[in-house]
Amino acid sequence: MTALPIRASRAPLSVLKATTAAALLVMGLGPVLAAEGGTDATINIGSLYEPQNLDNTAGAGQGINEAFNGNVYEAMFRLNDDGSVSPSLVKDFKVSDDGLTYTFVLQPGVTFHSGDPLTSADVKWSIERVTSPDSKSSRKNSLKPIASIETPDDATVIVKLSSRSISLPYNLSYVWVINDKAKDLQSTEDGTGPYALEGWQRGAQLAVKRFDKYWGPKPENGEVVFKYFTEATALNNALLTGAVDVITSVQSPDSLAQFKDNPDFTVAEGKSTTKLILAYNDRVAPFDNVKVRKALARAVDDKKLLEAVWGDYGTLIGSFVPPTDPWYVDLTKTDAYDPESAKALLTEAGYPNGFTFTIDTPNYDPHPLAAQFLQGELAKVGVKVNINVITANEWYTKVYKAHDFQATLQEHVNHRDIVFYGNPDFYWGYNNPKVTDLIKASEEAKTVDEQTEKLKEANIQIAEDAASNWLYLYPQIVVSKKSVSGYPLNGLNSQFFAYGIKKAE
């Protein structure tokens, strides 16, 4: 749902800004905010991911999903924190026998924050917003099977598909339902969620307030304030000093020591979907050669890298699929660490003396560190690595858009994103017709079991092809004050549902 399937940047440039913000919070607002709990409590959420704007189809980054999904905007379906999908603004739906016609009945009595009632026209407009040519949503390809949307009456939406799409409800879970009269969605909102936007101070915080005409259950708190930091240390200090109540995801294992043995805080580990990968440009030599890619996979001791970056946290993965996806298979044995066979494979591939390539490396932690680790590991099998440090913006234009790269490091945050390997035009240019067909067929499957079987097969194939070098799965760690509970742990697709968060009085 993020415009990019990756993390927004945390450039160290604005460290000063964050530190100042933290200092201000500590000195000025801290005592004021340390107010009472209860059902009208204000929950202060600390995050590193400030959205660029408020529109998830306009390159806003993952921060907007965190703040708005399920909180300010709702979709027809909801992706729950356990990975299941359940109806949200849809009360009931029917699928025709050929799987090509979906008839949705909307929840009655739903109003937008502006006061307008929810109608089928709003839903149609909202879906078309995501599929429009201007939309920068990375997932808009998934909605391609939608051929037409009909609205016979105000409460009914009929979606006709050109081909079966078993994950349509899942895909609709990231299509925000927005009032079709809404204007300027990059800085305002008009959704149906339990909270309405109260104010957004760029560079500092975004506040949402409980919406009293909400159609569903009343939230457990009165107001939620997302406070943004550009640097993990400043964020941790904010939690230590009480300026925030909870941190959505801790990005530095060493800071955990401060909270782990402290009875005032809760450290909870959820399941992450964020993968650190070394993506090759599979279009260009030598990375168009499967043997070369397999050799490089075997040359890198992922376990050692994970330990260097995360200490005792995190999980090793053998492909792009994390254990929370239904089509997970343990593939860590495929091309496991084995430098000797890596050398042999390189010789077989025609590179007995290795080769030289450049890794375009985003300038924020852990990428530069990981790049240096790879440099050391690959040197042992005779492959020389140059490190080119770039900013997140350069990454977007040079790598993601122009495909002008040999290899790059990147963190991919999304849930169920193996589908990217079925798109030969994606930035890494992996093109195996078998995988493309499997992923296409899985979408047209008649049952979830059939879909799962097909995607498992695709998963095994991309691992066999060493399509990219999947280094590790991040841990997902949420830290909060002891008095705060009820927050989501997994944060799938970066979501952070705030309505369940309770603060003890």
Add this chain to the structure above:
Amino acid sequence: MTDATPALSPPSSPRLTPAFVIGATLVGLHVIVGLITLFWAPYDPTAMTGGRLAPPSLAHWAGTDRLGRDLFTEIMVGARIALAVGIGAVAIAATIGVTIGLLAAFASRTVDDVLAATLDILIAFPTLLLAMLIVAASDGASLGTAILAIGIAASSIVARLTRILARRVLAMDYITAARVSGTGWLGIVRIHVLPNIWPTLIVNLALQFGLAVIAEASLSYLGLGAPPPNASWGRLLQEAQATVYTAPFGAVAPGIALVSLVIGLNLFADGLRDVADPTRRRR
């Protein structure tokens, strides 16, 4: 009383102030360490030789970083990078700055005004921002682009100083005499201007050296300096930031190295000024 006849008092011999001695020692130490790393270092700076974030020990004097690399080795190599950037940047700043400064001093009124205004605008621009623009405009960051960027950014300050100093000399009567006697402008520069302005210039260049070292660390901290795995102190500081609570020494050690070199350079520059400028020695 003592000031009554200053012009007649015999020139005192250059006095080495304690500040100068401390400064020269600190700088000298860094130079020696930097030179040593050309031939020898305790470890390979990129080799992962120890555990993750090992504390300082006999085997690893400053401990290790997250990849298990020896920090002391990296800091030693960092001294070489810092000095190389300082020397390179100051050489560029001196070449460009002195040339433009002299041109402005000799140029017609209009050209001089334009040059002076341009220099003022450039100086108002933060050095680091200018350096970042230059690095961004070039194709990828490297040690070379960092040196070039810092050197160009510093050259405006050198140029303005040169212009002011040179104009003061050019206003002297003996310059008019030299001109009348047919000395060309290059001759005037060589015989009269440079010998008169170099003491002040040298002091300023020594200060620029210290600023260049800080600028390089800042650029590397932002990922715009020498690319990893070059052991720039700025890169070491940036990498240590994530672990500053559990392994504070990783940030403290390169910090000490950076501060000691910059303080050394500043004290050295101060001392040089005392030596070079006789008026400073008077009470």
